[in-house]
Every structure is written in C-alpha cells, then in structure tokens.
Amino acid sequence: MPDINIYEALRESHEIQRALCRSLLNASPEGDERDEIFKTLRIELAAHAAAEERDFYSPMMLDDMGLDPSRHAMAEHHEIDEYVEDLASAEARGGSWLSKAKKLSDEVFHHLDEEEKKFFQISGRILNDAQKARLAEQYLQDYVRMKRVLSGE
Template identity: 60%
Template sequence: MPESIYDALRESHETQRSLCRRLLRSKPGTRERLDLFTGLRIELAAHAAAEERFLYAPILMDDMGLDSSRHALHEHHQIDELVEDLQSLDPRYAAWLKKARELSEKVHHHLREEEKKFFQVSGKILGATKKIQLARQYRRDYTRMRRKLEAE
C-alpha cells in the first residue's frame, strides 16, 4: 500500500520526539547539546513548512477543517517563538534548559493533538488518492527545506 501523508508526518514526529528527549538529557555547554538543538531546529522548521503547505493548506480550504488548521498553525507559530527564545539564551545555563523543557512540552502536546484530532478531521476531508499525492509532495518539500536549512 502506498504511503499516505500521515505515514510521512509520523516519521518526522518520531524524530522530533527523540530529539527533544535527547536534548533535555544533554549536558550544559557541550557540542552535543548544540548539535541536538540545531538538529531539532532544522527538523521542526522543515517539517512545519512542508506540513503547512501540503496538509494544513488543503484542510484550511474546507469549512470542516478551518478551526483545526488555524489551531495547528498557531501552535507552529508558538513553537517557532520558543526556538527563537532558545537561540537568544546561553545553553550552559538553567534558563536555557527551562526554555528547552517548555519547547519539548509544546512539541509533544502539538504532535499528540495533531495525531489524535487533526489527522482524524483531515482524514474525513481528503480522499485516498489525495493522501498519497500529498505524501509525495510533503516528502519532496521536506527534503528540499532540510537541505536549504542545513546549508544556512
């Protein structure tokens, strides 16, 4: 059976969860902490851009998906702001770890909500063929965005 948009998204969700867990366990002032944060920042940004283009946008166009897509977009914005906050803090100090915990909690909350609620709502709106087509488009854009962000 061909991959659906939800299979592709869940793969990135698992990566995000793992990076969050590892980041919170990392030692202050280490290269590992910086590398994990960079990896998480890139993963979140590439995933969000591709997901917004190839899942949220089509769902936003349907009355039934309006509220849930707006809510999901709002949470992406909150995550972006937490990442920006972290970039301005020193990763050696407690304030950074506190903000990293906040980011991790927001990411976990968003992924849970998306998988339990948004996927169900959007699943009623999208047809089977569209779900497969969106998976391909998402993957292409996600890969392109990762490359772009890694090069910056």
C-alpha cells in the same frame, strides 16, 4: 517514493522530533552536544512545519471542516517558533536553558499529540485515499528540500 499516505509521512518526522526533544533534555551541558542536538531539532521543526503547512494544512483549509483546526495547528507552529528563538538566545550552560528547553519540548509534544489524535481524524473525513497519497508525496519532496535549504546544503 514508496506508496505511503500523508499520516505515515508526517508521523516519521513527528518521531524524529520527539526523539530530538528527549535527547536535548538529556544532553550534557558540557561540550557541544546541546548545540548540535538543538541545531538538528531546529532544522527538523522548521522543515516539517513549512512542508506540513504548504502540503497538508493549506489543502485542509479549503474545506470548512478543516479551516479552524488548520488555523489552530499553524498558530501552534508559530508558538513553537517562538520557543525555538527563546532557546536559541539562551546560554547553553546557563541556568534558564533547561527550563526553556523543557517548555519547547512540552509544546512540541502537545502539538504532535493533538495533531495525531484530533487533526488526523478530521482530515481523514475530508481526504480520500488518492489525496492522502498525493499529499504524502508532495510533503516528502518539500520536507527533504527544506531540510537541505535550512542546513545550508
């Protein structure tokens, strides 16, 4: 794997999530486009959250400075999960679907922005360069594996 740090690895998935949220909100209610984009987004969110919690938040929780921010971020993952389930139960062509998709998108954007602007800075004071590189490798392996598992491959 290339020599990247944990922040670069996480940002790659963050950009995928942002693009999928934008596509979801712009998708036509006709045909299967919404369903396909939502399925891809759902897998992306779940794989990212699982790998991030295991390979980034968990190590950060071992440091007092990282404990509360990690817990907050994991709580936001849970909120996103609830928005995903709410949207999954909505009729893709129904009237409430777009408002639920917007709520999900807003929460995803909020979480990613907060993580990149606050949590990355806190963790940057805790982790050294070698740890950042090792965590990136662990995260990427887990992320790829989780995407395969979640997509049924």
